[in-house]
Amino acid sequence: MTDSMNGADFAALIQALNAAMAAAKAELNALDSALGDGDHGEALAAAFAEADEKARALDKPTPTSVLQVTAQALLNRMGGASGALYGTLFLRMSSAFKDRDDVTCSDWSAALDAGLAGVQARGKASPGDKTMVDALAPAVDAFKAGADLAAGFAAARAAAAAGAAQTERMVAKFGRAKFAGERAIGHVDAGARSMALVFETLDEYWKGREHGET
Amino acid sequence: MTDSMNGADFAALIQALNAAMAAAKAELNALDSALGDGDHGEALAAAFAEADEKARALDKPTPTSVLQVTAQALLNRMGGASGALYGTLFLRMSSAFKDRDDVTCSDWSAALDAGLAGVQARGKASPGDKTMVDALAPAVDAFKAGADLAAGFAAARAAAAAGAAQTERMVAKFGRAKFAGERAIGHVDAGARSMALVFETLDEYWKGREHGET
Amino acid sequence: MSVRKKKLINQRETILRDMLQGLASAYPEVVRLTDDGLIVRAQPKAAGKVGLVIGNGSGHEPAMIGLVGEGLFDVNIPGEIFTAPGPDRIVAGIKAAERGAGVLLCVSHHAGDLMNAEMALELCQLEGLDNVEMVVLYDDISSAPKGSESERRGTAGLFFVWKMLGAYAETGASLAECKRMAERIRDNTRTLAVALTSCASPITGAAMFEMPDDEMEIGMGVHGEVGLGRHKLLSADATIDLMLPRLLEDLPINAGDEVLVLLNNSGSMTLMELYILHRRVAERLAQAGVRRYKSWIGPYATTQEMAGFALSLCRVDAELKRLWDAPCNGAFLKGV
Amino acid sequence: MSVRKKKLINQRETILRDMLQGLASAYPEVVRLTDDGLIVRAQPKAAGKVGLVIGNGSGHEPAMIGLVGEGLFDVNIPGEIFTAPGPDRIVAGIKAAERGAGVLLCVSHHAGDLMNAEMALELCQLEGLDNVEMVVLYDDISSAPKGSESERRGTAGLFFVWKMLGAYAETGASLAECKRMAERIRDNTRTLAVALTSCASPITGAAMFEMPDDEMEIGMGVHGEVGLGRHKLLSADATIDLMLPRLLEDLPINAGDEVLVLLNNSGSMTLMELYILHRRVAERLAQAGVRRYKSWIGPYATTQEMAGFALSLCRVDAELKRLWDAPCNGAFLKGV
Ligand SMILES: Nc1ncnc2c1ncn2[C@@H]1O[C@H](COP(=O)(O)OP(=O)(O)O)[C@@H](O)[C@H]1O
């Protein structure tokens, strides 16, 4: 087995993300309602359901096309700040994978860089601001230290989870939670948690694929 | 001591009614809220407070003038259906006592007849309709059987109390409670209860007066 | 479900005074508060036109203090919370509305309002004020069966009367004509209400009635009186499907007739819900072949923060449509 | 205190669709619902005038679907409940508002609204639609300190912008002029809100936040975001006494200046309470030597059935007063 992902992999990954977000809906809503408006799980679940449907409908899925329909669903179905940010992440990765049928470890590394840069340009948040960036940024860094996709995904997953957990002690600088000031301390940021879930799902998918489950 | 009441008696009676209504406010509100809008005690207490104030301000109180300021307070301060009905009762009695400085047992009998007739003309309710008439009508009848004021008041008090208690088993035909239909059963009518309280206070006042308390 | 006990007031004894002063402070170009507690038009109606007066218990705002102004009422006599004003105050209101063509005293049919209005008319006669007429109005089909219309209560549907009668009086119609017009609109109007929650009385601070979390009341009165009965909570569409046929059956209406629609917010319904409800009303009216002329969706007669709404229909012809579209300017109602 | 869990809807997945169809069914003479879910004027604005567009999360009705019409917005892009619409839908809204003089995309300052608007403008540039400007609006003094105005949130006070900008665009002002006017009204507007209760999200069915029975929140956001802090429940007068000085201090205002007043109902406040509150606002403004031009008391931007209100002031001169008094005709706003 080569160390790369093709269009079918991406379609299967989106399917896995759809299942993961559906399962995590209530948890993410609950996190969001502590400081925001309680819809983060709902919105992500709806968007990934639509992304999954659109990805399945693709005639000949490529990494780019799968990520592009996913970005469209996140932008226009999910809406809101997190729709724009998640949409930007997937859109930038989609562009980065342009013209590749199989994407490798170094393609992933470049795409994650582009995605993170897009999210930060759009949302202006840095690590420490109690947003999804607190999971995404360390995941991107950790991925690069991995020797292959498996190692990279595993490292990114662990880093994202750790980053999300750390948001519990932060004061929010962005999103609705920012208006809570000190009261934000003690709550994990919903977007950081969902971002950690994205990397967890990616790692699980790839582990399953390596063990021949898909 | 003669068997008659003068203007000072009436002023003292209104003072006693003020105290009685203030004390019964919560009870009457609670009865009214089961089927009506829960303000019967509040409204009566406010009206008798104003009546008391106006009666005290009278230069030379007569039975007529005390009952007239009381009627004014009931009509214009209390307002609503029960204000109109209570106001009519006191206004008719005030007119019936016209030109008398001391009112006797037979004056009382005529005045109560006039008052009851006024209430029924205004409100169209008959005994059995679950209204204040269920306390007032038997009280008027019972009063007439008494040999003197003391006997009449005692009999009226008992009859009014019994009449009010019986409303618990009735379906309302008037007032807000009428829209409750069968659901009214099990609740004593607020206006019947307050009317019973009027006769109870009257009887207590007269007993105290006979024993030299006032 | 508990009700909202917190109300932003000063003291309950001064609610009425504070509220009326607040209204007058906000809309001096529309209304004025008189020393005896009446809400009157800032610019009185032209002399020689019929004055329109109504008294009512307060607590149902914007009714009726918000409906005084050009093309609406001349005088409102606000009573204490949920309590009709007494006869002396009604007489004062009638006098304030007189512009030389007589006064129509409008009565929304509730026992207290009617008794006090009758006493006020007796006082007017004693005082020689004889160009005064009274009209008793009702619309709630849940409060008495068909055939006993005059026993029904006055509820949200009277909005149609107020708006169109107000416009009619501005045309210079006579007192007798105004009274007939009020009766004609009334006779073409029907209302049914539902409530989802109770509310707190601003006087007692307690819930006006109890309401389980999964039920709704059909045919609720404007003071929170218990209605026709309880239902398990229905969807928006099912609620309309239950209400609308009863109204269409009770109203003297035929396919091809035109109606005005009112969805009155009894307090804390969201416009989101009311628009969703209206969708079904429009759909069902179309299916019944009844044409919808115009709709009014919002609060007009409330019962504090009760969650619920009233659905009213008023059958209109060309003349009534003109009256509906006529301008008006109350604190709460600017055109429709 | 528990929130109202019962809502009269059909299913939560169809709330937006049902609501928009319901609005369109009620006011066909004012608005039309397009196939792609935009609310547009039934009679488009005359050619050669600037189109005004806004997108926003739903759940705040009548904002903004009720403010489309003559003298108001040309197009509203309603997003899902509490969720700004995505860039593609905003671009569609911009296209629908173009009448040959360019389009001003208004953004009430919230992260989601701003990000999606920025993406939409990038898409417009890619498509060669270059006569499009964006203006970012804010008013809530509780969301950032004086000096950092541009970080503040857009809340109820933007009503002043919508109403007067709408009137201004009807005069034929250019795109650049419209943008400057929007900024000028914004810079003269300040808002502070309080909340007494939470409300239930129509999506999750759960309370948006928790609120003890004897407290109030100062500086609450339009989505129920926690605000500046909790207070023990105050009286109506004390509440105004706490809010008004902060607004007057923040606003560039001098004795003798004239202001418009908004008391926005965030859901289930009674008009009784709002009028009582206005009484104190008028009293305190007079004491401060600030003249009150006109007031608007009622719901405009709600957060479902939350009990609370926002107090907004807008300093006006002769030109703005003319714009305030200009006619308008939205489903929810007929004149002011
Ligand atoms: N400027 C920003 N940069 C990065 N992430 C952000 C930013 N603003 C919000 N977020 C993320 O979005 C999450 C909230 O998402 P969601 O609830 O779906 O959106 P909304 O707040 O519009 O309801 C937050 O928990 C946070 O992680």
Ligand SMILES: Nc1ncnc2c1ncn2[C@@H]1O[C@H](COP(=O)(O)OP(=O)(O)O)[C@@H](O)[C@H]1O
């Ligand atoms: N038509 C009537 N005839 C006699 N009594 C009546 C009538 N209508 C109402 N009542 C009495 O008035 C009482 C309610 O009084 P109250 O609560 O003060 O008035 P409201 O119903 O206007 O709030 C009822 O309990 C009933 O006894």
Ligand SMILES: [Mg+2]
């Ligand atoms: Mg959220």
Ligand SMILES: [Mg+2]
């Ligand atoms: Mg009562």
Ligand SMILES: [Mg+2]
């Ligand atoms: Mg009452």
Ligand SMILES: [Mg+2]
């Ligand atoms: Mg949201």
